[in-house]
Amino acid sequence: MASVTASSVKFSSVSSLIKQNQVSNLKKASLSFTGNAFQSRRLPVRRFHVACAAKPETVNKVVDIVRKQLALPDDRAVNGESKFSVLGADSLDTVEIVMGLEEEFGICVEEESAQSISTVQEAADLIEELLEKK
Amino acid sequence: MRSGFLRMKLHCFDRTFIRYSHSLNAVQLPAPMETHLWYVNPSEVKSESLLKQYLDILSPCERENVLRLQGKELRKSALLARALVRTTITKYQMSSPVEPRSLKFRKNVHGKPEVCWPSIDDWDPPPLHFNLSHTSSLIACGVTINSQIGIDVEEKQRSIKHNILSFARRYFSKYEVELLAAISDPQIQQREFIKLWTLKEAYVKALGKGFSGAPFKTFTIRFRGVMEGDSEAFNESSTKGFEIVVDSLDDPTDVSNIWHFSLLELDGSHYAAICTEKQSALDGKINIPGKLMVWKTIPIVEDEYVSGTDAVKIICGFQ
Numbered sequence: 001m002a003s004v005t006a007s008s009v010k011f012s013s014v015s016s017l018i019k020q021n022q023v024s025n026l027k028k029a030s031l032s033f034t035g036n037a038f039q040s041r042r043l044p045v046r047r048f049h050v051a052c053a054a055k056p057e058t059v060n061k062v063v064d065i066v067r068k069q070l071a072l073p074d075d076r077a078v079n080g081e082s083k084f085s086v087l088g089a090d091s092l093d094t095v096e097i098v099m100g101l102e103e104e105f106g107i108c109v110e111e112e113s114a115q116s117i118s119t120v121q122e123a124a125d126l127i128e129e130l131l132e133k134k
Numbered sequence: 135m136r137s138g139f140l141r142m143k144l145h146c147f148d149r150t151f152i153r154y155s156h157s158l159n160a161v162q163l164p165a166p167m168e169t170h171l172w173y174v175n176p177s178e179v180k181s182e183s184l185l186k187q188y189l190d191i192l193s194p195c196e197r198e199n200v201l202r203l204q205g206k207e208l209r210k211s212a213l214l215a216r217a218l219v220r221t222t223i224t225k226y227q228m229s230s231p232v233e234p235r236s237l238k239f240r241k242n243v244h245g246k247p248e249v250c251w252p253s254i255d256d257w258d259p260p261p262l263h264f265n266l267s268h269t270s271s272l273i274a275c276g277v278t279i280n281s282q283i284g285i286d287v288e289e290k291q292r293s294i295k296h297n298i299l300s301f302a303r304r305y306f307s308k309y310e311v312e313l314l315a316a317i318s319d320p321q322i323q324q325r326e327f328i329k330l331w332t333l334k335e336a337y338v339k340a341l342g343k344g345f346s347g348a349p350f351k352t353f354t355i356r357f358r359g360v361m362e363g364d365s366e367a368f369n370e371s372s373t374k375g376f377e378i379v380v381d382s383l384d385d386p387t388d389v390s391n392i393w394h395f396s397l398l399e400l401d402g403s404h405y406a407a408i409c410t411e412k413q414s415a416l417d418g419k420i421n422i423p424g425k426l427m428v429w430k431t432i433p434i435v436e437d438e439y440v441s442g443t444d445a446v447k448i449i450c451g452f453q
Contacts, residue, residue, distance in 0.1 A: 068295070069295055076204060085203075086202055086203055086204055087204055088203070088204065088205055088208045090269065091335060091345075092288070092292070092294065092331065095305065096294060096295055096296060096301070099296060099301065099304055099305075100295070100296075102304075110346075111345055111346040111349040112346040114345065114346070115344055115345045115346045
């Protein structure tokens with residue numbers, strides 16, 4: 001019993017170490033980018049590629065598919081910058097996500113392209129690129 | 135006074151682990167055509183003190199990657215995966231110049247991880263190949279000498295979100311789809327699907343070229359009767375006298391002569407697929423069936439040799 005208590009004392013110190021990287025980098029980026037003038041609009045996440053970044057609706061659909069596939073809790077933040085692996089997708093999940101995107105958007109994703117997408121934004125950008133080619 | 139007691143308990147706990155690590159012996163390198171498999175079950179690792187020790191032996195980059203992951207169980211299994219590969223590889227040194235924390239890794243031209251041994255006078259690094267696979271519930275590391283290796287582990291009961299046949303039609307070869315479609319029992323079909331998935335993953339990982347290097351649709355993996363040499367209708371309960379082979383639709387060379395497959399069940403809960411190069415492909419000698427040695431481990435703490443026990447059930451591919 002005492003050793004169980006001992007490990008729970010230790011638990012909090014390691015857990016806090018593990019928790020400290022939870023702050024989303026996204027928040028910091030959008031604060032410095034949007035400033036006051038843009039407070040009324042929601043802008044896409046990417047700062048340097050606004051011209052060819054996917055539409056927010058596309059990003060949101062990708063987010064929905066990823067959430068469903070990985071059965072993420074509602075309080076888990078998912079946005080364009082989210083990496084599939086960081087969210088917990090293994091290779092089978094990733095393949096299912098790609099298949100889900102193909103079904104949702106009516107596209108076909110080649111293996112080379114599938115291998116190169118690692119974030120929600122990259123998936124959304126690829127989708128719009130493929131839709132444009134159709 | 136109470137906190138003093140707890141501190142004393144923690145101190146004893148740490149000392150116990152240090153004593154254990156000195157008693158773990160170095161392991162002999164695998165013989166040619168022998169495969170070693172080391173696996174850990176995350177649910178058996180509960181000590182926060184031990185997890186902290188694991189975190190300590192990771193490289194700064196690995197540590198950062200682990201801590202960035204979202205979800206406690208995800209971080210734990212990623213941490214265990216790195217601790218497993220570091221402690222496993224360093225077991226194979228005859229003298230021990232390289233500690234787990236000092237091991238360096240690099241990626242080959244296709245992105246497959248390999249060990250980057252230091253050059254030390256009068257010391258030859260162990261000539262080993264390794265491959266790592268992990269699920270949230272089991273992490274495994276396969277080791278060979280002189281042969282490429284790819285492994286994949288998956289929960290037997292892993293269900294996918296899509297319909298199995300829809301998924302197979304999209305990603306598997308025509309032959310494999312037909313095989314799965316012929317299975318009427320959905321539970322058997324689900325298990326055969328998972329077996330096929332792990333075998334295909336293991337092959338791609340052994341090749342080391344990434345998912346796009348060998349798209350799943352371009353090769354077929356199947357069970358072949360050893361005597362007849364013809365494919366038979368698959369019977370889940372009897373795979374004796376069968377071998378697992380691969381046919382490549384793209385590659386004109388007979389890849390089934392190069393790659394050896396084996397399939398196991400670990401702890402009754404997971405399938406593990408292992409793909410290695412055949413002896414005959416490596417040195418022209420006649421193919422000798424390989425031996426498999428399996429350890430269940432808690433890195434730093436204990437290794438348990440489990441080959442021949444209920445923990446390891448060979449489905450196909452080894453004696």
